[in-house]
Amino acid sequence: MTAKEAARKAKGFLIELLGGEIDAIRLEEVGLDEKENFWYITLSYSITFVSPLENLTGMRGRVYKKLKIQNAPNGKVVNMKIRELEHTV
Amino acid sequence: MGYWENIVAKCKRKGILLDTELLLLLCVGIYKTQLVEKIKITNKYSVDDFNTVANIVAQFSPLYVSPQVLAEFSNHSDRLGNNVMREFYSSIGKILKDQLEVHIPKDVIIDENYLPVLGFTDVSMMKICEEKGCVLFTADLQLAGICNSKRINVVNFNHILGEKWF
Numbered sequence: 001m002t003a004k005e006a007a008r009k010a011k012g013f014l015i016e017l018l019g020g021e022i023d024a025i026r027l028e029e030v031g032l033d034e035k036e037n038f039w040y041i042t043l044s045y046s047i048t049f050v051s052p053l054e055n056l057t058g059m060r061g062r063v064y065k066k067l068k069i070q071n072a073p074n075g076k077v078v079n080m081k082i083r084e085l086e087h088t089v
Numbered sequence: 090m091g092y093w094e095n096i097v098a099k100c101k102r103k104g105i106l107l108d109t110e111l112l113l114l115l116c117v118g119i120y121k122t123q124l125v126e127k128i129k130i131t132n133k134y135s136v137d138d139f140n141t142v143a144n145i146v147a148q149f150s151p152l153y154v155s156p157q158v159l160a161e162f163s164n165h166s167d168r169l170g171n172n173v174m175r176e177f178y179s180s181i182g183k184i185l186k187d188q189l190e191v192h193i194p195k196d197v198i199i200d201e202n203y204l205p206v207l208g209f210t211d212v213s214m215m216k217i218c219e220e221k222g223c224v225l226f227t228a229d230l231q232l233a234g235i236c237n238s239k240r241i242n243v244v245n246f247n248h249i250l251g252e253k254w255f
Contacts, residue, residue: 027251029230032133086206
């Protein structure tokens, strides 16, 4: 599996899971663990629902998710976790 | 004008600084393009990704580097093996010589609040871009996020790959 295939797999998984609730998906990070044979793909997205507070402040953050994918033909998404960052805008 | 076009317009004469990973991708690709997908230091990237990096770098001048990036570059390229190293350095010598080396004093790096998060190399790159107004070209999400929050010109290479792939 190439990085491109892993990234597309991650995006497809996210859309299937969250569907119309998310918008503007972006590829943020690509990692390959050759020892364990997994791709790590971080995607970010904005949420289509805008809360009243976000509406007032005009501030809408992005959500960052890190997906672990088997590095194999038709590799599956094994898990998805929040990608914690020190500072993001 | 999109983010990318804006960065090119703003920084093409101010220059660009590549993080270690992208500098390795550029240099390995220049040395032997087919090697990019075969060796451990670059094999998560493809030949197409190398061409994308090369095309982006070509739009900016000058090309900056920090001593810390060169040290990391040397450590990683050691994995090419002794036989290949001589040929590798002779083929990329011009690129490395053409880069403008900027030294950031260690005390400036140590005083940076983000040092515990980023480490010496990333802080050195951030400080150079802050000082020169050039663009930082990186594949590191954490570094890109912090630079963005400090209004330093930065491009996350993965955003460009994502636009091509999605």
